[in-house]
Amino acid sequence: MCQKKVRRKKNDKVEKEKVSPLLFTPPRARPPPPPRRAGPPPPPPAAGPGPLDVGDLPEEIREGVQETAKITLPIGLSMADVERRMIEATLTHTRGDREQAASILGIGLRTLHRRLVAYRRDPRRLAE
Numbered sequence: 001m002c003q004k005k006v007r008r009k010k011n012d013k014v015e016k017e018k019v020s021p022l023l024f025t026p027p028r029a030r031p032p033p034p035p036r037r038a039g040p041p042p043p044p045p046a047a048g049p050g051p052l053d054v055g056d057l058p059e060e061i062r063e064g065v066q067e068t069a070k071i072t073l074p075i076g077l078s079m080a081d082v083e084r085r086m087i088e089a090t091l092t093h094t095r096g097d098r099e100q101a102a103s104i105l106g107i108g109l110r111t112l113h114r115r116l117v118a119y120r121r122d123p124r125r126l127a128e
Helices: 079-093 098-105 109-121
Strands: 003-008 014-019
Touching (some): 079 109, 098 109
């Protein structure tokens, strides 16, 4: 349904033009806020027997939980070798998920990518 809008020109001729209802919508009033409940606030949730542990999880979920991975580095490695081993170990831990590995290492995805490209150019493998 279209509305008619009256517009006057300088020589007082009345001109009617169609106005689409989608271009003009009257302002709507906000709905009233929900009523407040009277009385005291609800009690806090009851405290349980203590914090949850891995043993509290169902068996099928418990099987997927891994211990925190650890890496041992010999004393005397250069920082470049330490960085390379950490990146390789983290990628192994994340099963090759570069985005997750970058997040764990605290570096950007592009930085991780640049390091991996540099390692491919320098194919020497570190003795473990």
